[in-house]
Amino acid sequence: MIMKKFKIAVIPGDGIGNEVTAEGVKVLNTYAEIKGNVEFSYEYFPWGCEYYLKTGKMMDDDGLKTLEAFDAILLGAVGDPSVPDHISLHGLLINIRQGFNQSINLRPIKLLQGAPCPLKDKGPQDIDFTVIRENVEGEYAGVGGFRFPGRPEEVALQTSVFSRKNTEKVMDYAFKLARKRKKFNKVTNVTKSNALNYSMVFWDKIFEEIATNYKDIKTETTHVDAVSMYFIQKPEVYDVLVASNLFGDIITDLGAALQGGLGFAASANLNLEKEYPSMFEPVHGSAPDIKGKQLANPIAMIWTAKMLLDFLLEEDDTEMIIDAITAVLQEEKTLTPDLKGKAKTHEVGDAICGKLKEIMNAKI
Structure with a gap:
């Protein structure tokens, strides 16, 4: 041994x-x-x-x-x-x-038998998905600063950072995980490219590029606000979701509520x-x-x-x-x-x- x-x-x-x-x-x-x-x-x-x-x-x-x-x-x-x-x-x-x-924050959202769920008519068979959250860049990159502190014209700047190399790695991991889970073989891209016309447009573009390497995996792109709604209405449709640092942070806490609360939230x-x-x-x-x-x-x-x-x-x-x-x-x-x-x-x-x-x- x-x-x-x-x-x-x-x-x-x-x-x-x-x-x-x-x-x-x-x-x-x-x-x-x-x-x-x-x-x-x-x-x-x-x-x-x-x-x-x-x-x-x-x-x-x-x-x-x-x-x-x-x-x-x-x-x-x-x-x-x-x-x-x-x-x-x-x-x-x-x-x-x-x-x-x-670079990867892995968050399983799975309702165990016997755990409380705030959604009526939903059970362990309905809540079983994983969120892949980008973990080192994005909105939490820490790039920004203050101008004219304490004055009426004070300005705060916070800049998101998305690199091709890291974004490709995160997307690729999500597709590989969907293949390994063998649930729906589906990856949901969580975005907000209608409002964030540089960072999230770039994010969506990388998602579409990586998807061409995984013809066996179904894909969908959904805005983060809609995902938040669908977590409540129809959590059973999700398999693997991939999200930026900020969006992933937010939706996984919502996911934790679905699986019984933060006392079940592992990462x-x-x-x-x-x-x-x-x-x-x-x-x-x-x-x-x-x-x-x-x-x-x-x-x-x-x-x-x-x-x-x-x-x-x-x-x-x-x-x-x-x-x-x-x-x-x-x-x-x-x-x-x-x-x-x-x-x-x-x-x-x-x-x-x-x-x-x-x-x-x-x-x-």
Whole structure:
């Protein structure tokens, strides 16, 4: 048996980050223990808003250089009312995403059996799609500035950046994923080219060019405002969607609501070339109001840990983690308050690990 060893950098971050991260690590260790040929080692970093208040920095100056030595990064949550959001976001998350060319943000939108859905007459068979969000350029490129600050003629400029090389890569990934998912074999291009007559016209042009390489994949182009409406009216028509940084950010939070709330929202920030580590994070935020109370739903982090395994191992059996989550949801015995339960964060993690052991031992 060949042992696969991986070094994971863990950044619990702020608020509930420590609590949910512990459950993600717990699931990784449970999976590795039962598989027998996978081993994880962890190094923890104290970066985040609390670190910023002590040092004036969200992470060390040489933080990216330090993280290069790892196979993957597991991040809990970032944000605190004491630090402006644009500082906390750009100082850590965007710094890592852009510094490590994590060009793909992968967001599964899947309603699990037993999870709540705000849409009547919609079930797990209707909500199962994936959003590919461009992750290092677009509207979050950070290009812009202020002119005449504090004066009546003050002006703020924010410029979107779309490069052919990166846009082609994002589009190509979306088509490959649609082929791999084997659902409808369809990619939806999310755009707003009727209003954004340079950036989104360019985006649409690249989409059409890449589509010619995938004759077996159906395509459609839909404006982002219409997509937001259709998520509510007919989510079952979607398979893979590809969107710019801003549009992808917005529609995936709407998608999270469809799958039961942000407590189910997992994500991966992928460096496809594997030149640098990829980063895996739930997207529910730091929820400082419940910090330390063990009330946070850890399912998003556990799902995120599953995505980390997907990327590192490229094995199909990680789906057993989703099966374990689903089993706990259906039992309704060990759920956090957001799911109308009374269980603590660590109790939900323990329950999912228990189910995972049962499922894996029965199949392996």
